[in-house]
Amino acid sequence: MDSREEILAALRRAAPPDPGLPSEPVRGTPYADLALQLAEAVRAVGGAFQRVPDAAALREGVAALAARLEARRVVSRVPEAGAGTAGAAEVADPHQLEGVDLAVIPGRFAVAENGAVWVAGEDLGHRAVFVIAQHLALVVPAAEIVNDLHEAYARIRFDGPGFGLFVAGPSKTADIEQALVIGAHGARSCTVFLVG
C-alpha cells in the first residue's frame, strides 16, 4: 500500500461519527455606513484612505501620492488612475519588478469589517507586483463594499489564473518586542482609493 492509501485508510479507520455540516449561512452584523466603516477599518490596519468622486480626481490623487512618495518607477494596473511609468509593467520576469516604487492595483471589492481589499490574480500581470513594490495603492469602486467576510466569499471565484488575495493595509511586523513596525517585506504604505 502506498502512503496515500495508507493515510486515507488510517483516517477512515479512526473517523468519528459525522455530526453533519452546518448549512445555514453565517451572518455578520451589518454596518449603517459601509464607506465610513471601511475608512475606519483601513486606518485601523495601518492603511491610508482617500475617497475620490471620479476618475479625474483619482488620477490627481494617485499623482499626488506618487509625488509625495517621490516614486520614480510606477506600475499602474488601473488605466483610469494614469498610465504609470513607461514600460514598468511589461517585464518578462517578476524579478525585474524590484525597484518599483509604487504599484497601483485594482481591488474588486473591499470589506468594511476589516479594511481588506480583494485583489484578483487576473488583474495583476505578475503576481509579485503587489508585494515587491515599495508602496501600494488599491483602487476600489465605491459601490463595491461588502459588509464582512461572509458576504465577501459569496463573491469570490477561482476561474482564470486561480489566484487572489485580501490585502489589509501595509506589510507589518511586531516580532521585535511587540513593537509595531510598518514595512516588513512588502509595501511600506497602502492607500485605498474609493472611487465614486
Add this chain to the structure above:
Amino acid sequence: MTGHAERAARFAADEPRAHWHDQALWFVRLKRDRMAAAVPEWEALRERAAAVKAHARARLADYLEQFEREATRRGLRVHWARDADEHNAIVHRILSERGVTRVVKSKSMLTEECHLNPYLAARGIEVVDTDLGERIVQLAGEPPSHIVLPAIHKKKEEIGELFHRTLGTAAGASDPTYLTQAARAHLREKFLAAQAGLTGVNFAIAETGGIVVCTNEGNADMGTHLPPLHVACMGVEKIVPRLADLSVFLRLLARSATGQPVTTYTTHFHAPRPGGELHVVIVDNGRSRLLAEEGFRGALACIRCGACMNTCPVFRRSGGYSYAWTIPGPIGSVLAPGRDPVAHGSLPFASSLCGSCDAVCPVKIPLHDQLLARRREVVRAGGQPLAKRLAMRVGGWVLRHRALYEVAGRLARLALRRLPRALLYGRWNAWGRQRELPAAPAESFRDAWRRTRGDGRG
C-alpha cells in the same frame, strides 16, 4: 529526568525577564479581547468553527480526496507523506530534481515538527526563514519559542547584538524599526536570489482544491511569486470543506492571534503561477493516530493562533522553551504526550487548569479537560517521577482507611502548629517553596460535628 517544572524554574530564575515576558504576552491577550468583544457574533463564529472542524474530522479522508482531485485539475501537484522522514524526502526530491540550492521559507510549524531545515541543510540546500521572528531565532541558532511570535523571548537589545554580529547593523542599535529595516534589506536579497519558496498552509479547501496562506509581513508572497517553484506543506487536518467556511475561520484567526481584524495578506493559491509549479505535500505524521483518540481528537481543530499560549498563566511565566516541544503551551501539552506520554509526561501538569485557554480558543477545543485526561494517561504510562508516585500511593492508602485518616489529620494539625519553620518549609516540601501552608484549625470538621451534632451552634 528534567521536566517542565525544572526548565520553567530556570526561566523564572531571571525574575525581571520572566515578568517582562508575562507582560508582553498579556498585552497580546488584551488586544485579542478588544477584538473579540467588538464582534457581536463572536460566540456564534466559534460554535460554527468548531462544528465545521468536527464535521471535517469525521470525513477527513473524503475531503482530502476531493481536495486532491480539484487541486490536480487546477494544475497543483499533490504528494502524500506518512511521517516526517517521508515529508522531508519528498520536499528534498522536488527541490533537488530541479537543481534548487537556495530556498526561502515562510512560517510552517509542520516543517519545524519534521525538522526540515537541518535535513535540507545537510544535503546542501540553504533554507532561509523569512518571517522576521523566525529569521531572528534562525540566526541565533534557536527554535521558535512561540508559534505566532517566534522571538517573543528575546529583548530588542539582544536582537540588536545578534544583527550587529550577523547582518552588520550598527553596534548598540536596538530600535525595532531600524532592526526591521535591516532585516528587510537582508531578506530582500534572499528573496531575489531564491530558486524556490516553501510555505505552510493555513487552510486547504476541499471544494475548490486551493490553499490559503496568511502573513502580516508579506514574506509568503515575496517567497512564492518570484521563484518558479512553490512547495506548500500541510498536515491532514488543515482541510475545510467549502470556500465559504473560510469566512468563519479568517474572522477568528487574526483576532485571536494578534488582535488584528485580519492578517495583512491572505493569499489564495488555486493554480501555479504561469510557467511555474505548485506542489502540496499532505502529511500525517501521527495525526491519524490522534484522530483515533476519542478524548483528544478535538485538538486536531487547532488553527495555530497561539491564543491559548498568550493567556496561559503558566506559559507566560515559563516561556516556550520550557515545554521542549515544537508546539508549546496548552495545545502543545495536549499534543506532545500523544506522541510519547513518558518523554512529555510533565507537560499536562504545566497548567493550573484554570480554563482560560478554553475561553479564548477560537475553535473551542476543550483544552483543560484534555490536559486533565492527559494527566491520567501519563500516570498510567508510568510517566510520573518516583516521589510523586509514592506520595500519591501513600495518599490513596490513607484516604481509604478512616482511622488512619483521622490520625494523619491530627498529626498534620499538630505539626503545622508546633514544628519550627525551618523543618516545615524544608527542601522536601515543594508546596511550601513559593507559598505559605494553611493555618491549622483548632479542630477538624469531624470533631466539630461530634461536638455540635451538626446543629450549627458550635
